[in-house]
Amino acid sequence: xxxxDSPTNPLxxxxxxxTDQLFQLQxxxxxxxxxxxxxxxxQTFELWFKLAIYELRAAVDALxxxxxxxxxxxxxxxxxxxxxxxxxxxxxxTMSQQGYAEFRDALHPASGFQSSQFRVLExxxxxxxxxxxxxxxxxxxxWENAVQAGHTFTNFMAKYHEDLVASYDNAKQRNVRALMLxxxxxxxGRTGVEAYRYLLSNRDDYPLLMSLAEIGRDLQQAMLDFRxxxxxxxxxxxxxxxxxxxxxxxxxxxxxxxxxxxxIKDRSTIFPELxxxxxxxxx
Ligand code: HEM
Numbered sequence: 622x623x624x625x626d627s628p629t630n631p632l633x634x635x636x637x638x639x640t641d642q643l644f645q646l647q648x649x650x651x652x653x654x655x656x657x658x659x660x661x662x663x664q665t666f667e668l669w670f671k672l673a674i675y676e677l678r679a680a681v682d683a684l685x686x687x688x689x690x691x692x693x694x695x696x697x698x699x700x701x702x703x704x705x706x707x708x709x710x711x712x713x714x715t716m717s718q719q720g721y722a723e724f725r726d727a728l729h730p731a732s733g734f735q736s737s738q739f740r741v742l743e744x745x746x747x748x749x750x751x752x753x754x755x756x757x758x759x760x761x762x763x764w765e766n767a768v769q770a771g772h773t774f775t776n777f778m779a780k781y782h783e784d785l786v787a788s789y790d791n792a793k794q795r796n797v798r799a800l801m802l803x804x805x806x807x808x809x810g811r812t813g814v815e816a817y818r819y820l821l822s823n824r825d826d827y828p829l830l831m832s833l834a835e836i837g838r839d840l841q842q843a844m845l846d847f848r849x850x851x852x853x854x855x856x857x858x859x860x861x862x863x864x865x866x867x868x869x870x871x872x873x874x875x876x877x878x879x880x881x882x883x884x885i886k887d888r889s890t891i892f893p894e895l896x897x898x899x900x901x902x903x904x
Contacts, residue, residue, distance in 0.1 A: 653723035655716045662709050663733070669706035670738035673699050677745045677797070684800035689829045696797070696836040703843040710850045714857055721858040730772040733851075737781040740764065744788050746840060746891050747798025762789075767884060798892050801837050805830055817898030834895055841891045848888070852881045 635641060646664065649656040680695035733739075740762070750760040762785065768774045793799070806812050808830055809819040817834065824831045855878055862876045890896050 649724070650727040651724040653720070655720040656724040656727075658712055658716065659721075659724070662713055665709050666706055667736070667738060669702055669709070670736070670742060673702045673706075674738060674741050674745065676702065677742065681745060681792070681795050681797065681800065684797070684804065684833075685795055687804065689804060689833055692800075693829065693832045693836055696833075696840060700836060700839045700843050703840070703847065707843075707846055707850050710854050713854045716858055718858060718860055725859075730776075732773045734764070734768070734773055735777040735781075737777075737785065740781075740785055741788055743844070743888075743891075744785065744792050745796055746844070747792075747796035748888075748891065750789060763887065767880070797837060797840070798894075801833055801892065802894055804833065814894045814897045814901065817895050821898055837892050837895060838899075841889075844891065845885070845889050848881070848885045852878065852885060855881055 647657060647660050649660060676695050676699045680692050680699065683689075683695060684692040748763070750762055751766070753759055753761050753766065765778075794803075802813070802816065805820050806816040808827060809816045809823075811819050820827055820830055820834065859877055861878050
């Protein structure tokens with residue numbers, strides 16, 4: 622028996638949830654009233670991301686083992702977690718531009734751009750690195766192309782790049798996009814977009830795979846919803862034209878709102894084969 626659970630030392634809520642430790646982690650840099658909310662909202666998002674990643678990894682394991690029902694169940698949970706996290710943006714919408722301006726400069730050049738967990742989510746869902754042909758041909762994550770060197774970018778790369786590449790290599794055949802496609806191809810005997818077209822035309826024959834495709838689309842929408850809500854908060858708290866706290870913008874993206882809109886446009890599709898089957902010409 623765990624000593625924490627003994628009759629002489631019964632387990633407490635505060636020890637189990639580690640509330641004392643948790644409450645030590647909010648450390649505002651200024652006296653600005655709204656900074657506490659800003660920190661807690663970000664920390665809460667990171668906790669939801671942590672749980673989403675945990676469940677996503679389990680979902681990937683299940684799909685890899687062809688346990689589709691369990692995979693669907695866990696992916697539904699991931700979508701629910703992401704949607705729940707979005708409510709975290711609401712209190713930020715009550716912060717005025719002046720309220721944010723009171724502590725914003727103290728954060729520079731830290732930025733949500735540096736959230737590695739958000740990138741891990743994308744990797745597990747199945748984003749691809751893109752090949753660029755500069756002086757030498759190399760594979761890069763889209764975020765490496767989105768910005769230019771600055772502390773925001775170089776600090777992020779120094780701390781997380783290696784781990785993210787390792788996560789990516791590890792998830793190459795084991796991500797939601799690849800596994801959804803592999804399972805659909807195996808069941809339909811067709812490849813790529815054709816596998817999804819066949820599935821969609823014969824949906825009654827493949828109820829589990831249809832549920833999988835539907836939850837895949839739901840997850841794609843949840844990620845897009847994150848970006849849309851985030852963009853709205855940014856416009857409300859920084860304005861349409863101001864730079865954010867990041868120092869990594871390319872000249873073509875002078876304001877943070879413009880930068881974020883560009884990412885929204887480029888990153889809204891996570892499962893391109895499925896989207897093409899849904900929107901392209903049916904056979
Ligand atoms: C007042 C609230 C917020 C403002 C003004 C803001 C601002 C920004 C800006 C300007 C960027 C673009 C990075 C850059 O400029 O280089 C960014 C990116 C990002 N922020 Fe925020 N942010 C806010 C709240 C949040 C919250 C609560 C989260 C939750 C984790 C978050 C997570 C992210 C993520 C993941 C990115 C990368 C987005 C992408 O690649 O699409 N931000 N944020």
